[in-house]
Amino acid sequence: MNSPFALLSLIIAIPFFGLLFALTAKDEENDEIGGRNAFNVCVFSIMANILLIWRIFMVIDEKKQTVQLFEHFSWLQSPKIDITFGVDTFALILILAVHIAVLIGVIGVRSNIYKQKSLMIFTLLFLSMITGFFVSADIFSFYIFFEAMLLPLYMLIGMFGEVRKQSVVNRFFLYNFLGAIILFAVTMYIYKHHGSVTLEKLAKLRVPKEIEFYVWAAVFVSFLSRIPIWPFHYWISSVSSGIRNPLVFIISSLLPLTGIYGFIRFLPDKSSLPVELYGTWINIIGIITMMFISLIGLINKDSQYKLFAYVTVYYIMYLIGALTTDALILMNIGFSVFSFLIIFAGMSVLSGYIYRKQESYQTNEHGFLCRVPRLSFIYSYLTIAAIGMPLSAVFINNFLILSKLLESNIRMGMLLIGTLFLVGATLLQELYKLKLSNAECPISSNDDISKKMFYFMLFVIFILLMSFIRPLWFVVG
8 A cells, every 4th residue: 555645755754844944043152042942842743643553553554564655756767766665563663662661761861952943943853754764665765764763863973962982872873883884785785685675575585595694694784783781781881871961871771772673674574594693693692792791780870871771681682582483573663662662761861860869969860760759759750650660552462572571481581581681670779769868869849740741640640540441542443
């Protein structure tokens, strides 16, 4: 089915048009007025896109696992290259989750006037690129958006990430860029032998045995370069764990999702020997990485690293589930990721708020939540939901993912459960410190989050609760 009113192109274009409007926002000496206008444009663009995404859910058949709503564009005649957009339920869930997570991050930095106009502009550019990545249905558009995300991400981390060493940011960009170059070589190989194929046909392509080890090695390295798994975990953690701007942390934490999504689209329907071999090693290395990062998160005193450890462990679990290429597990991953992104986005915003208050009072986190009931309630709810309690879709879908992994490999499944337990203990440890009674804590009720922010986060909690009751509760029928 073709897309009515070019809906897929629209959800790519709206953030980009919002970017152009934000560029025209009036600048003042302190940039406050221009930044506020850009902020309003950014919020409006994201909310308009969320409404369009909801409309797309009304158009597609959410029960079908195939790509729907095709849009075809002729790009080049010689060589013959066509661009195709399309979306299935899994990709559309990810797009919606990304938009909600970014919206939470944008709301969380509304009081930050430092170069807010630039922050909103690069946020909209990244959102446009990652949306295009998820709706790409052919190898060329997939690659173009895969690489295009790096520019706004680099600018956001470099300008607002507060990373102490610029060399770390440069290496972060370089390694991701090298992964994109390797993927380009794979894309050229596929085009030379099969033409500009769609991602659906890609799963049925067969690679000649004499080069399949090299081709799949290139594919695995390309996507693993964006996932915090050994040996790539060091330079990803050195950047992400040090970011104090909640919006930038949320956006940088979306990058591993693109790597996992790449595996889902590129892996063949019938596994060959190289794919099984590389998959086995990724499972082993992934579980070891999960164990070490969860243990470091447990003993590390920095709350930002604890949140990074939580995000990393869950992403690697989703990667291991995606490597099974089981259709049921993939849909469960989609539903779980929906709540996971919303939860960690909310926790990032609240953690950033707590960090700023700690800096202003020059105090530690002990007893911070004792006198701020609104913040205490929201943070406690998100923490309990994050560890997998039945408060969001993370609970039931993680249970189904782990049950399938236990069925295929009981040892691997038990280790996964152990790492999830450790990272859950890490989050509960942080919550305990924040709620620990401390008479010397200078925080008062005046330091609580505003009522507007509280009501907004209550709406976020409502979304999480409804996702637990029914994953696609917003779809009529």
